[in-house]
Amino acid sequence: MAVASSDTAIRSSNVTRTFIYLFLLLFALFYLMPLGIMLVNSLKPLSEITSGGMIAMPNEWTIEPWLSAWSTAQIGVEPTGLRPYFINSIAMAVPAVAISTVAGALNGYVLTKWHFQGATWIFGLLLFSCFIPFQIVLIPMARILGLLEIAGTTYGLILVHVVYGIGFSTLYFRNYYAAFPTELVRAAQIDGAGFFQIFWRIMLPSSGPIIAVCCIWQFTNIWNDFLFGASFASGDAAPMTVALNNLVNSSTGERPYNVHFAGAIMAAGPTLLVYIVAGRYFVRGLMAGSVKG
Template sequence: MSTATRSNPWGRLALYLVLGLFCIYYLTPLYVMLINSFKPLGEITSGGMVALPQDWTSEPWQKAWSEAQVGVEATGLRPYFINSFLMVIPAVAITTILGALNGYVLTKWSFRGSTLIFGFILFGCFIPFQVVLIPMARTLGLLGLAGSVPGLVFVHVVYGISFSTLYFRNYYTSFPTELVRAAQIDGAGFFTIFWRIMLPSSGPIAVVCVIWLFTNIWNDFLFGASFSDFDSQPMTVALNNLVQSSTGVKEYNVHFAGAIIAALPTLLVYVVAGRFFVRGLMSGSVKG
């Protein structure tokens, strides 16, 4: 085998050129969104989509955030942004904890038929959203949660449990059972072992689970559109309403700003926790 070879500088250059081109290609939409969200509407309609703004303004952002006509009132996206957080935070937290608990029971306290039950839970990953719309609407009605944020949390928890259980079960399978036994001899009970031993060692998989759930629930439109009321609509539905509103002129700059606001939280979660994401997905595959 040859040792480290000095590569051809022209080859290097070509490589970077191609990579650079692809970067531009992928970043163009974001660029267009960003610059247009800082332009007055006139500059867009006069045909300069790609040009930098001549007259920088943050007005579209303000408008999208707090003044635009989204529902009946001109509230901007702010209340819906808050709705989304009120929905996504409890939904992610509950789903992750329940998934971890399920995984813990299925691997460390397995009982007769536990594999079958796991199979059924997995089945939930493959049910298309559309199938459950009507039964879920009925269920939410019976529970008195229809058209409310807790109702949306409930729907997302039900849908998310399959995935979070799958993640945690597979992670805990390789978690040494001797640790649980040692803790039992030390006198720790079922929940103490869970809180003190299992959960603190679940960092990587918890991050994977949180990113997955956060992105899915935040970006969900179907459930949001189906099960919410005017005052409980999540961000995605509000954004749609903003863009689709038929009164007056289409304010593209405001739409762009709104879309970026809607995408920011998932982007932020990924940037903050992303490095754990790959690590979590890979954990167990390599010794260490």
């Protein structure tokens, strides 16, 4: 009896399983289709696209559009390709992510492990900054960047993104550290570790998942930002997103769609890569604070 019933259970679960996987596969294909079409079209000559073969595989494979998008395409007035702007974006996103993450970690550490008067208020205000729409701060921000004499530069963008990022990174780290055992901090205090020693030696090494979450979130937001980039750093200091827009808008005559597709994939590439590399920590880290409570 027992054997027979467990047999049926396995068989029915196999059927269900196959169905589930087919279903998931269908959806995966559906969501991947735009990327597939972009990829396919970036690898064929322009003539094949203009002759109406958008969906078809290339007859003639070429990486010419990629090379053009990277180094020779017309961006605004200069035929520089996207390369300098890609470098701009890296030079903006990496420090901005690093600074806002470390600052968020420090804030979270102080807010949870070193209680002081008004801590809840300060956290509330930081949290509030998460909900301020970008558009509202454009003019005051421009004024401040002007006063600091870093308007129109990558440094200015780093500052803007750090300021905007601290609210979120503080929220992440505060919640993560709230579940972090306070006894560890007390043990380290008795062992003679100071404020920063406890932070570097005890807290940060145990924060892997939440650092991954914070970095993914910040990197995605900062890399994909268009508004701040367009407002505060046009010209040579423009980030990738602004350059992509310029690439698409500044071509004259026949539009080189294959080059545009290649450029768009380049602009999306780093965020995709970050998700692939650190994605498995993302769910784990998001869950960590909530489940342990």
